[in-house]
Amino acid sequence: MLSVPGSTGTRYRYRPDATVVSMTATSTVEAPALRRVPWLLTVILTGQFMAILDVSIVNVASPVIRADLGTSGSGLQMIISGYTIAYAMLLITGARLGGRYGGRRLFLYGLAGFTAASLACGLAVSAGQLVAFRLLQGAGAALMVPQVLSMIQMNFEGTARARALSLYATVISGAAVAGQVLGGVLVSADLYGTAWRPVFLVNVPIGLGLLVLGARLLPADGPVRHRPLDLPGLVTLSLTVSLLVVPLVLGHEQDWPLWGWAAMAASVAFAGVFVLMERRAAAPLVPLRILRAPGVVTSALAVFGVMATYGGFLFALALHLQGPLGDSPLRAGLTFVPAAAAFAVVSLNWRRIPERLHRRMIIASFGLAALGYLGLALALGGGGHGLPCLWVALAVTGAGLGGAFSPVLAVALTHVAPEDAPDTSGLFVMVTQLGQVVGVATFGTLYLSTGSITGAAVALAVTALATGACALPLLRRR
Known part of the structure; x- marks a missing residue:
């Protein structure tokens, strides 16, 4: 069902029979707006x-x-x-x-x-x-x-x-x-x-x-x-995020200076201040009713884990391909196509699995992603490209991440009222972006510090399994 605007500004509901029914009238009209x-x-x-x-x-x-x-x-x-x-x-x-x-x-x-x-x-x-x-x-x-x-x-x-x-x-x-x-x-x-x-x-x-x-x-x-607009909350949250993101983004380039560690410590303090302020705010940025909706917090953690491992995986492998393996930027980019293609295929077809299995599929998909990361470690452990094993590992990784990301978003949004959509959207988009930033900083630094793509891939596998464990509460239907 899809809401579309009528020519007079009246809101309509789309039905599968290709008609539009006015929400304020009983007549059925054909829908050029469709x-x-x-x-x-x-x-x-x-x-x-x-x-x-x-x-x-x-x-x-x-x-x-x-x-x-x-x-x-x-x-x-x-x-x-x-x-x-x-x-x-x-x-x-x-x-x-x-x-x-x-x-x-x-x-x-x-x-x-x-x-x-x-x-x-x-x-x-x-x-x-x-x-x-x-x-x-x-x-x-x-x-x-x-x-x-x-x-x-x-x-x-x-x-x-x-x-x-x-x-x-x-x-x-x-x-x-x-x-x-x-x-x-x-x-x-x-x-x-x-x-x-x-x-x-x-x-x-x-x-x-x-x-x-x-x-x-x-x-x-x-x-x-x-x-x-809750300007105090906006300012405090913006400071919290910037104090975390800026040192994560710039830290490795500047050899993790003291100011970076101080900024990240300050972000924790500001996060505490933000929580206290939001509890007293008349219009909090993230209303408690959203966080209390079944599955929202757990789903947010799962989305964070998916994007942290995906961002870290892209960054660390790109560095390895263009560094020790000597690939051009174009060839390195094309290497990721199996992962992206598998992510897309699974994302577009997970609904074909019976609905009663969707939540179990989320947990299993984290396990599949971990298996793909371990395959990546084995394929590249010998010092070469490890083809065609690398392609298989990339496809398995992409399939696992795709099987977790789309269903977990669907689960999260099931119990959120439409009027809370903007705030929920902001929460999940921020979690998605922060996950990528943290993943790049964490796993990128691990790779750059050790020079071992095998070590980075094993760390990615462990993180995927840990995220799957954190998502286990989703198995309890509400």
Whole structure:
């Protein structure tokens, strides 16, 4: 069932018999608006794809950017990581603004800001400019991305929602790999002597097209709740996230300085302050009723584990392929295709398994992912590419992660009321992003410190098993 706007502004419900029934009238009408239904996912998931793509696409171009702009190591790190820092820090804010002013409006505003910042990045003439524009690009993504999950939660129900969440998961996995492949292609092509600039400029025509389609075809926002923004909570949470993310992102590059450890310790203190403030807030950022909904906290931990291992896996293996094994960025990116393809296939087809087995499938999928990571350790333990065993291990890993991510989101959203969709979206999108950041920092540092892809892969397997154990409460149906 899908809500779509009528020509008079009345909200309608989509039924499988291809008619639309007014929620305020008894008459059944044909629905020209139904032609807009496929465009909802097309527009919002393409926006999601671009936002995730920009996390990884710049990594491939970093050596060329450094040579062209003459930036320092720390400056290059800020060019790469500034996007992630702003993105992670502002996600909850973006979700709350979407709940206050409407998801459609905030998605389009965020998309416009992201597109404009991408153009500015592509035209930057100094490292300082590029850092500033990357921060703005991350802020635009933070306004846009939380609305995607929110609009799925608010506009889809039942099997339609499960299908939409499967596509959502597929986009997340595919964009992370596509960024490395596309980055390698664009930098290698050196179109008209533009070197690294197309990795940013590629977003501009796509973003402009989405703005036109989104303005015409996205369903109108329903009634919004004009709750207070809880500015003290927003500021405290933003400080908490930034104090955690900044040292995690920059720590290894700067050999884990004292300020980084102090900042992470401070983030724990600020987290405590945030919890105390939220208990007294009239309109908390994450209402307790959401956290008390069956499966939400456990599902959030599971999502964190999936994205931490996936992010760490992509980062550590990319370093190993382009370092000791001497692969080009393009070849390294293509190596991940079996994992992304398996993630997509499982994400799109897990609903074919009987519903009574979905929660068990989540637990089993973490075990499958752990098996894939152990296979990765065995395939690469001999010092070569370990083909074709590497491809098999990658496919098993992707299948395991795909079998956990989509179902766990569906379970989490089952007991969340539509009016709580923006806040729930902000929570899960932030958990997803923080999981990736923590995974890259943890497993990337482990690999860089030891030089052992085998050790990193075993650590990934142990983490996947531990996350599966933490998800066991999901087996208790409510």
